[in-house]
Every structure is written in C-alpha cells, then in structure tokens.
Amino acid sequence: MKFSTFKGGVHPPEKKDLSKDIPISKIPLPERLIIPIQQHTGAPAEPLVKPKSYVYKGQKIGDKQAFVTSPIHAPTSGTVKRIGLYPHSSGELVTAIEIEVDGKEELYPDLPEKVSWENLSPDEIRQRIREAGIVGLGGAAFPTHVKITPPSEKKIDTIILNGAECEPYLTIDYRLMLEKPELIIQGLKILMYVVGAKKGIIGIEENKKEAANLLRNYTDRDIEIALLYTKYPQGSEKHLIKALLNREVPSGGLPLDVGVIVNNVGTACAIAEHFNTGLPLISRGVTVSGEGVNSPKNLDVLIGTPVSKLIETAGGFREEPGKIIFGGPMMGVAIYNLETPIIKGTSGVVVFRKKDVKYYEPMTCVRCGRCVDVCPMGIIPTAIASYVEKEKIVEAEELGALDCIECGSCNYTCPSRRPLLQWIRMGKAEILAKKRK
Amino acid sequence: MKLDTKLIVSSSPHIFEGEDVSYAMRQVIYALIPTTLAGIYFFGTHSLLVIIVSIVSAVAWEAISLLIRRKSLSALSDFSAVVTGLLLALTLPPKVPLWIPIVGTAVAIILVKQIFGGLGNNFLNPALVGRAFLLISYPVIMTSWVNPIRTIGNELTSTATSLASTATPIVSTATPLAIDKLKISGYNLPSYFHLCIGDIPGCIGETSVLLLLLGGLWLIYKKVIDWKIPFSFILTVFVISILFGKDPLFQILAGGIFLGAFFMATDWVTTPLTSKGRIIFGIGAGFLTMMIRIFGAYPEGVSYGILVMNALTPLIDRSFKPRKFGEVKK
Numbered sequence: 151m152k153f154s155t156f157k158g159g160v161h162p163p164e165k166k167d168l169s170k171d172i173p174i175s176k177i178p179l180p181e182r183l184i185i186p187i188q189q190h191t192g193a194p195a196e197p198l199v200k201p202k203s204y205v206y207k208g209q210k211i212g213d214k215q216a217f218v219t220s221p222i223h224a225p226t227s228g229t230v231k232r233i234g235l236y237p238h239s240s241g242e243l244v245t246a247i248e249i250e251v252d253g254k255e256e257l258y259p260d261l262p263e264k265v266s267w268e269n270l271s272p273d274e275i276r277q278r279i280r281e282a283g284i285v286g287l288g289g290a291a292f293p294t295h296v297k298i299t300p301p302s303e304k305k306i307d308t309i310i311l312n313g314a315e316c317e318p319y320l321t322i323d324y325r326l327m328l329e330k331p332e333l334i335i336q337g338l339k340i341l342m343y344v345v346g347a348k349k350g351i352i353g354i355e356e357n358k359k360e361a362a363n364l365l366r367n368y369t370d371r372d373i374e375i376a377l378l379y380t381k382y383p384q385g386s387e388k389h390l391i392k393a394l395l396n397r398e399v400p401s402g403g404l405p406l407d408v409g410v411i412v413n414n415v416g417t418a419c420a421i422a423e424h425f426n427t428g429l430p431l432i433s434r435g436v437t438v439s440g441e442g443v444n445s446p447k448n449l450d451v452l453i454g455t456p457v458s459k460l461i462e463t464a465g466g467f468r469e470e471p472g473k474i475i476f477g478g479p480m481m482g483v484a485i486y487n488l489e490t491p492i493i494k495g496t497s498g499v500v501v502f503r504k505k506d507v508k509y510y511e512p513m514t515c516v517r518c519g520r521c522v523d524v525c526p527m528g529i530i531p532t533a534i535a536s537y538v539e540k541e542k543i544v545e546a547e548e549l550g551a552l553d554c555i556e557c558g559s560c561n562y563t564c565p566s567r568r569p570l571l572q573w574i575r576m577g578k579a580e581i582l583a584k585k586r587k
Numbered sequence: 588m589k590l591d592t593k594l595i596v597s598s599s600p601h602i603f604e605g606e607d608v609s610y611a612m613r614q615v616i617y618a619l620i621p622t623t624l625a626g627i628y629f630f631g632t633h634s635l636l637v638i639i640v641s642i643v644s645a646v647a648w649e650a651i652s653l654l655i656r657r658k659s660l661s662a663l664s665d666f667s668a669v670v671t672g673l674l675l676a677l678t679l680p681p682k683v684p685l686w687i688p689i690v691g692t693a694v695a696i697i698l699v700k701q702i703f704g705g706l707g708n709n710f711l712n713p714a715l716v717g718r719a720f721l722l723i724s725y726p727v728i729m730t731s732w733v734n735p736i737r738t739i740g741n742e743l744t745s746t747a748t749s750l751a752s753t754a755t756p757i758v759s760t761a762t763p764l765a766i767d768k769l770k771i772s773g774y775n776l777p778s779y780f781h782l783c784i785g786d787i788p789g790c791i792g793e794t795s796v797l798l799l800l801l802g803g804l805w806l807i808y809k810k811v812i813d814w815k816i817p818f819s820f821i822l823t824v825f826v827i828s829i830l831f832g833k834d835p836l837f838q839i840l841a842g843g844i845f846l847g848a849f850f851m852a853t854d855w856v857t858t859p860l861t862s863k864g865r866i867i868f869g870i871g872a873g874f875l876t877m878m879i880r881i882f883g884a885y886p887e888g889v890s891y892g893i894l895v896m897n898a899l900t901p902l903i904d905r906s907f908k909p910r911k912f913g914e915v916k917k
Contacts, residue, residue, distance in 0.1 A: 157912075160604070162602055162604075163602075241596070318602065388912065388913065392912075398912060398913045399913050400913045400914075400915050401911060401912070401913040401914055401915055402913075403913065467592075471592060471594065472594070472595050473594060473595045473596075473597075473601060474594055475599075475601055479599075479600060479601040479602045480599065480600045480601075480602070481599050481600070482599055482601065483599065484594070484595065484596045484597055484599075484601065485594065485596070486594050486596045487594075488592060488594075500601075502601070504595075507595050507601075508602070508603055509595075509597075510603070510607075513608060513665070513706075513707070514704070514705065514706060514707030514708060515707050516608055516706060516707045516855045516856050517707065517855050517856050517857075517858070517860055518611070518855040519813070519855070519859070519860040519861065519865075522860050522861050522862075522909060523813075523862070525909075526912065527911065527912045527913075528909045528910050528911040528912045528914070529909075529911060530860060530861070530908065530909070532860070533860075550911050553911060553912065553913070556599075558599050558600035561599075561600050561603075562600045562602065562603055562604055563604050564603075565604075565606055565607045565608045565610070565611055566607070566608055566707070567603065567607060569598065571598065571599065571600065572598040575598070
C-alpha cells in the first residue's frame with residue numbers, strides 16, 4: 151500500500167519503542183511551579199498577581215491586551231513566591247511567576263461554567279479558547295484563537311489534525327490518540343464548527359496504525375483518518391497539507407491561503423477537555439524518553455513543573471547525562487538547567503547519555519547534494535549556509551533562506567558534518583532584522 | 588539528583604546520520620575492489636605494483652601538501668587520496684613505468700586538489716586531470732597496450748595475436764576502440780562476452796564492464812552515488828551511437844564508459860548538486876565522449892568528456908535549481 155507523503159525528508163531511527171506502550175500517568179504534585187510569561191508565539195503576558203498573593207487552581211495569573219498573545223494560569227493552588235527571571239527552554243532567562251504549591255488543589259471559584267459547545271457561537275468559542283490559554287501543543291505554541299480567526303476573505307474548507315508525530319522518541323500524541331480518541335474527535339468537531347469547515351482529516355504516520363484504527367471508530371462522514379508514509383518531517387504543516395490534499399502553501403504564505411487550518415491532535419484534545427471541565431490549559435502530555443533515563447514515560451504534567459521532576463519520575467538518569475532536549479532530537483532545544491520548567495509547547499524531554507552526544511568537527515562541503523535531495527522545501531541548504539558564512543545575506547535571501555522550516559534534515563544528513571541549519575537560522579535572523587529596519 | 592549537572596548545549600538537530608565522507612570514500616574503495624582484482628588477474632603483477640605505487644604516492648602527496656599548508660594530517664582519514672590514487676591507477680595502461688603514477692598523482696593531488704584548498708574545493712576531478720596530464724605529456728607510454736595474460740572461457744578469438752599462451756605474455760596490441768576507430772588491420776574486435784568480462788586490452792581497471800557495473804550498483808544501493816549520472820551518461824552514448832550508425836552495445840561496453848560513468852562522473856565535488864543538474868551532466872558527458880570518439884583525434888573521449896562537464900558544473904548549478912516548495916509562478 152502506498153501512503154501519501156511529500157518530496158524530500160529523512161528517516162532517522164524512530165526510537166518510539168522506548169515509550170510507546172506506556173500509558174500516560176500523572177506525576178506527583180511538585181513543591182513549586184515556575185510559570186513563564188512567555189510560553190507562546192506573540193506578546194508575553196503581564197503578571198496579574200503579586201508576590202505573596204494566593205492563587206487558585208485555574209486562576210488567570212497573567213494576560214495582555216493584544217491579539218496575538220495568550221493568558222497564563224495557575225496550574226494548582228498555592229502562594230506566589232517570587233516573580234523574576236528563570237531559566238526557559240528558549241535558552242534565555244525569562245520572567246516567570248514562581249508558585250509555592252500548597253497541595254490543596256483549591257479550584258478557582260470563578261471558573262467559566264461548563265456549557266455544551268454546540269450552544270455557543272463561533273465567536274464565543276474563540277473567546278473561551280483564548281481565555282483558556284490554549285495554544286498549539288505541537289511545539290510552536292501559536293495561540294489557537296488567532297489561528298482559528300482567519301481573515302473573512304479566506305474560506306477554510308478543511309481542518310487537519312496533525313497526528314504524524316514524526317520526531318524520533320516522542321510518543322505522547324500517539325498515547326493521546328489511543329487513550330482519548332473521543333476527545334480528539336470532539337476537539338476536531340469544535341474546530342470545524344468554529345471556522346465552518348466541511349471536512350476534517352486526521353493525518354497519522356503508518357507506524358501508528360493502531361491509533362488510526364481506533365480513531366476510525368469515532369468518526370462520522372465528515373471526518374477522515376488518513377495514513378501517511380513514515381518520514382521526517384511529515385508533521386510539518388505545509389507537508390501535511392501537501393501529502394493529504396496535494397495543495398501547496400505558497401512561499402511566505404499560511405495554510406489558510408489554501409483553505410486549511412492545521413492543529414495538533416493534542417491541541418484538539420485540550421480544547422475538548424476545556425469544554426468538558428471548564429479548566430484552562432494547565433497541564434499537558436509530555437514524553438520523557440531517551441537512552442539517558444531509566445524508565446521512559448508518557449506523563450501528564452502541570453505547566454511549570456521543573457524538568458528535574460519529570461526525570462525523577464522516569465527513574466532518574468541511567469548514567470551521566472550529556473544532553474537534555476525539550477522537544478524531539480531533530481528540532482528540539484538543548485537546555486542547560488535542570489530547573490527549566492515544562493511550558494505549553496514542550497511535547498517531550500529527551501535525555502541523551504554523555505556517550506550518546508555526538509560532536510563533529512565540520513569539514514568543507516563536498517557537494518554531495520544530499521542536503522538538496524532531502525530538503526522538503528526545495529531550497530539548496532549548502533549554498534545558503536555558505537552565503538551566510540561569508541555574510542552575503544542578500545544572496546542567501548535570494549536562494550530562499552526564509553522558506554526554510556528549520557526541520558534540520560540537511561544538517562542530519564550532511565556527510566561533511568556542516569552545521570547547515572545553524573548557519574541558515576543565523577541568516578534568517580539577519581534577513582528579518584534587516585527587514586524590520 | 589544533582590541539580591548542577593553540567594549539560595551540553597548545541598543547536599538542533601541533535602542526531603546525525605552515520606554516513607560521513609570517510610564512510611562514502613570507503614564504499615567507493617570497496618566498490619572498486621572487484622575490477623581492481625580483475626585488472627591484476629588479467630594484466631599481471633606489474634599492474635598490482637602500479638596500483639600500490641599510485642595509492643601510496645597519492646597519500647604521500649596529500650600528506651606533504653597538508654604539511655605545507657599547515658593543516659592537520661587528520662584530513663587523510665577521509666580516504667579521498669586513496670580513492671584518487673586507486674582511480675588514477677585504474678585508468679593507466681597495465682605496463683606503464685612506476686614513475687608514471689607518481690607524476691600523475693602529483694598533478695592530481697597537488698595541482699588539482701590541494702592548491703584549490705583540498706577536498707571539496709577542486710573543480711575538476713583530480714584523477715582525471717592526472718590522467719589527462721599523463722596522456723598529453725607521455726602519449727607513447729599512455730597508449731602502449733598489452734594483451735591480458737589470462738583469459739576467461741575458450742581461447743580469445745577476438746584478437747589476432749595469440750595471447751593466451753603463457754610463453755609470450757606481453758604483446759603490444761591496441762584497444763578495441765582504437766581497432767574500431769583507426770581500422771587497424773590484423774585485429775578483430777572482441778565479442779560482447781569478452782567486453783563484459785574484461786580479458787581484453789585496455790586500462791587496468793576499465794575493461795571488466797560486469798565488475799564495474801557490480802561496484803556501481805553497490806554504490807547506488809549504498810546511496811553513495813546518484814543513479815541519474817551513470818544512467819543518463821550511458822543512455823546518451825547508446826542513443827548517439829545509434830544516430831551515427833555505430834554499434835551501440837560496442838560503444839558502451841568498450842573503453843572507459845562504465846569506469847567513467849559510475850566512478851568518475853559521480854564524484855561528489857565536481858558534479859552538480861541537483862537531480863536535474865546531474866541528468867544534464869550525464870547527457871553532456873555522454874555527448875562529448877561520443878563526439879570525441881567519432882570526430883576527435885583520440886579513440887577514447889570519456890576523460891575529456893567528464894572534465895569539460897566538470898568545468899561546466901558551476902554553470903549547471905546556477906541554471907538548474909530545484910523547484911521550491913510553494914513557489915509562486917510569476
């Protein structure tokens with residue numbers, strides 16, 4: 151059988167067996183939570199609480215008057231201990247609200263009432279999703295209410311849920327699809343209702359057939375479960391749309407330019423959960439895996455939990471750790487501090503042992519062309535990287551540097567071990583900085 | 588848990604494919620072993636000496652160049668000098684004096700590769716320039732062919748000289764292409780069978796089409812080379828042969844087409860980056876080879892065909908870019 155896919159891409163070792171059969175479990179309440187004001191794409195939230203104030207579970211503790219932003223909430227009850235700079239998975243120190251957990255789990259009394267979403271208008275649903283602080287849980291953490299508010303001239307005919315989970319090691323989306331299929335379908339229906347889409351598709355890589363088969367039991371006429379060829383970066387939204395609908399998002403455009411909105415299955419699940427419980431987004435599923443932990447797990451984690459707690463729950467370090475990655479090994483960020491909190495966009499924590507960490511001295515490009523063959527965007531990574539290296543930013547832009555989705559396939563495959571993606575990223579940053587001037 | 592554990596931080600991706608340059612070069616060496624052994628079997632121990640001297644001198648020139656350039660000798664571990672030395676040896680006639688590969692590798696490694704900055708920066712195939720230099724400078728030595736000392740199957744009826752006899756193993760002769768082109772009397776053309784097996788006069792490593800194909804398929808299977816260049820190269824030679832009334836099978840089996848198409852025209856550094864470009868490269872090299880064979884002074888044109896296309900590679904790269912995802916038609 152042939153599964154739909156896209157041109158380019160790579161096949162890194164999947165490593166999903168480490169954790170794919172382990173059901174999602176909760177982790178014990180940590181003693182403290184660190185809630186950064188920036189967990190999403192867009193304007194950072196402003197703290198609404200002060201040190202020493204008491205916060206309830208689900209209470210909004212930060213927000214901002216802006217369109218592209220998302221409020222933050224207290225994941226459990228406790229006292230605000232300090233508001234200051236804390237380590238963040240971006241690598242920078244970011245303002246965060248530290249909560250000393252009291253363990254009482256006292257619910258915020260003014261939580262929005264539970265109503266059936268069918269009785270709400272699309273705008274009311276958007277407002278609820280915004281107030282619940284729901285952002286894309288796939289990694290980029292783009293505020294969901296913005297994503298589902300397309301300009302009126304753009305007609306959306308299809309909502310795609312991303313269940314590809316193409317990053318190695320990560321299995322949390324797979325577990326969600328197995329354990330909460332009805333919530334995912336419900337979330338998809340809510341999204342379709344809000345934007346008036348006639349069709350919903352859940353795209354799943356064929357190495358997760360069990361999830362697809364299970365989800366099929368919950369679908370109706372408007373919803374299709376589609377299997378995709380297992381290849382990285384199948385979960386990139388542009389390539390998901392290409393594979394499923396054979397539509398190409400134009401260069402510099404968005405999925406809504408081709409009538410599509412893509413959301414992660416976890417996001418759909420979070421939306422449905424919000425309407426069922428009234429609680430905002432205060433926890434998320436996280437895969438803790440890698441050769442560096444004793445017993446890999448899929449965990450339901452409160453936002454703000456320091457990563458050390460997750461590693462403890464996963465049986466601790468197996469031997470001397472080398473690298474801890476937030477996200478998957480292809481696109482994730484290596485963190486340097488064990489107190490770094492899990493945020494809304496953290497889908498996984500992958501721990502490498504010291505001996506697993508590879509470092510290579512880059513060589514000259516041997517022009518093998520592999521980066522060109524694997525680039526899913528059809529650009530020439532080696533040429534762009536070389537231009538950036540020589541500070542020829544204009545040429546780099548002409549070659550399509552801004553089209554790069556930073557999947558890292560070129561860098562993964564390069565036999566000369568050139569840090570291609572790092573150069574291209576630097577180039578993109580410089581091009582964008584120049585444009586802003 | 589110690590919270591002050593030192594962690595390594597770097598930019599994504601955090602995993603890499605196992606196959607680096609040295610891996611690819613080793614695969615090329617493995618792929619060349621069958622034809623190398625066949626060459627030694629057919630042409631005797633002197634060809635083994637030529638191969639050894641060529642490889643050793645190539646590595647020595649590389650080491651000397653690196654020392655002069657004050658670069659780390661660790662670059663030797665990419666095995667590219669070994670490949671250059673081996674490839675050059677395989678394109679030499681079996682009975683060349685041993686100083687020939689030393690001069691050839693000096694040109695290949697120092698002049699073509701290291702002066703431009705080492706592996707990755709040369710714009711011509713080092714081994715081919717080495718061979719071209721030798722051919723122009725020492726034409727007599729470089730076109731003195733011998734018959735194989737051993738043959739496969741029944742006696743070699745293809746050539747007039749009785750060469751299977753062990754008494755006089757070294758008999759000067761001509762290559763099938765020269766026989767065909769110059770209409771040299773007294774020789775018959777070898778059969779397709781012998782052209783495939785390789786027990787015919789020719790360069791050390793170019794005669795056994797079957798074993799070259801085996802090595803080439805191995806490299807394609809191992810994803811070291813792209814099938815597009817050898818395929819378009821050989822197909823072009825085939826088609827042009829038909830157009831000019833030549834025997835197309837003879838044209839692809841005789842001479843250096845397979846060695847050139849699978850091992851020279853697929854050199855990463857000197858061939859185009861993109862799929863489209865590689866097809867253009869293969870067609871161009873095949874076309875030029877046939878033009879030289881049909882209209883040129885030499886009976887064989889593979890080396891020059893590829894070298895000219897090497898020089899055109901930057902232009903090809905510029906003109907044939909891959910289609911960008913989501914490119915908006917203007």
